[in-house]
Amino acid sequence: MSILKIHSAPSNIALIKYMGKINGQSNLPSNASFSYTLEHLRTFVTIESIQGVTQDLWEPLQQNQLNVADVKLCPIELSEKGKNKFLNHFKMIKEFMDVDPKAYFLIRSANNFPSDCGIASSSSSFAALTKAAVFELEKYAKNQKKISLTELSALSRKGSGSSCRSFFSPWCQWKKEYGEELSLPYKKLHHLVLLLDTHKKEVSSSDAHLRVVTSPIFRRRMELIESRFEELVSLFENKKWQQAVEIVRLEFEEMHALFETSVPAFSYRNKETVDLTKELALEKDILVTMDAGSNVHLLFRDEDFTLAKKMKNKYSSFQSIASWCEL
Numbered sequence: 580m581s582i583l584k585i586h587s588a589p590s591n592i593a594l595i596k597y598m599g600k601i602n603g604q605s606n607l608p609s610n611a612s613f614s615y616t617l618e619h620l621r622t623f624v625t626i627e628s629i630q631g632v633t634q635d636l637w638e639p640l641q642q643n644q645l646n647v648a649d650v651k652l653c654p655i656e657l658s659e660k661g662k663n664k665f666l667n668h669f670k671m672i673k674e675f676m677d678v679d680p681k682a683y684f685l686i687r688s689a690n691n692f693p694s695d696c697g698i699a700s701s702s703s704s705f706a707a708l709t710k711a712a713v714f715e716l717e718k719y720a721k722n723q724k725k726i727s728l729t730e731l732s733a734l735s736r737k738g739s740g741s742s743c744r745s746f747f748s749p750w751c752q753w754k755k756e757y758g759e760e761l762s763l764p765y766k767k768l769h770h771l772v773l774l775l776d777t778h779k780k781e782v783s784s785s786d787a788h789l790r791v792v793t794s795p796i797f798r799r800r801m802e803l804i805e806s807r808f809e810e811l812v813s814l815f816e817n818k819k820w821q822q823a824v825e826i827v828r829l830e831f832e833e834m835h836a837l838f839e840t841s842v843p844a845f846s847y848r849n850k851e852t853v854d855l856t857k858e859l860a861l862e863k864d865i866l867v868t869m870d871a872g873s874n875v876h877l878l879f880r881d882e883d884f885t886l887a888k889k890m891k892n893k894y895s896s897f898q899s900i901a902s903w904c905e906l
Contacts, residue, residue, distance in 0.1 A: 583625040585645065585646065585647055587622060587624070587703075588621065588622055588709075588710055589616050589621050589703055590699045591616045591744045591745050591751065592699060593612050593868075595611065595811060596834045597610065598610065598800070599792050607740075611808050613751060614741070614744045614751050614753075615768060615878060618749075620690070621650075622688055622689070622700065623647070623689055624707040624711040628683070629684060633683070635686065636686070637657065637687070637688070641687075652691055653692055666686070669684070669686060671734075671737060672713065672716065676713065677724075688704060693774065696872045696874060697847060697871055697873060698872065699870050701739040705739035706743075709734050709738065732747070736753075736758075741784075747760040749763075750763050764815065768866075769881070769901070769902055771878075771900070771902070772877070773875045773899050774897060774898040774899060774900065775873045780871070780873075784871045790841040793842040794837045794838075796837060811827070814826065820880060824867070827866050828860065831869045848873060852875060862890075865890065866878035
């Protein structure tokens with residue numbers, strides 16, 4: 580049996596959030612966003628041709644199939660809806676690559692971090708699938724295509740909007756069809772995510788995007804978000820870190836306020852989340868943010884590594900993942 584090539588892609592955490600879509604089917608965003616790439620949090624994918632079936636298949640990638648040293652996979656199981664979304668994205672790439680529609684494949688995937696709980700697993704999952712599909716389907720394509728990183732980003736966006744940002748590191752901005760590298764002075768940040776709830780969230784990120792437009796504060800956000808984007812980029816460019824900390828906090832709190840004032844309203848925050856983020860508001864040197872989930876992300880400048888380790892120890896009662904620790 581031949582050894583399958585392992586493909587992977589990282590997650591990313593947005594500091595200016597993508598909330599709402601101008602085109603739901605194509606995942607075109609209502610506003611510009613930008614993110615920091617989390618290279619240590621990854622999805623791994625294999626793809627192989629299979630015979631005797633009438634459709635593409637997905638199954639979890641198992642630890643003994645990975646053959647990558649020092650990577651521990653987390654258990655994963657997709658719902659039927661999630662599986663169909665994943666396989667439909669693969670089908671779209673098959674069509675794009677001009678592959679025989681009657682050629683079928685087995686896709687295996689898994690993350691080295693918990694999925695569907697606010698660590699942007701859809702970003703890494705669809706980016707990894709897109710990379711793997713384009714690479715593996717090239718030998719089956721009727722017409723060879725040379726695909727750029729920008730085109731990969733645009734393809735991936737159609738499966739998961741935020742995944743288009745996972746092709747660029749360490750910083751990426753996303754304004755329309757694809758992500759683009761964003762040059763900022765902070766080339767290396769230390770990342771710590773405090774896992775307050777790793778259960779699969781009841782409201783998916785896709786559903787959240789549909790609901791936020793019903794919030795009474797959504798229109799006002801659209802009026803302000805572009806200037807907030809430019810302000811935060813400028814603060815980073817001029818190394819005004821502590822002022823950036825305040826904007827980042829405002830941004831994630833507004834995102835969760837959108838969820839909590841939508842129709843019907845819902846919330847990802849629990850009491851522990853609220854108490855923790857209030858306490859962390861006193862820390863002026865830590866970028867604190869959240870994704871669509873209960874878990875809390877902390878980002879530290881390279882020169883603040885001692886502070887990063889201190890915070891990990893301080894919150895040792897919580898399960899956590901740190902970029903400087905082996906997963």
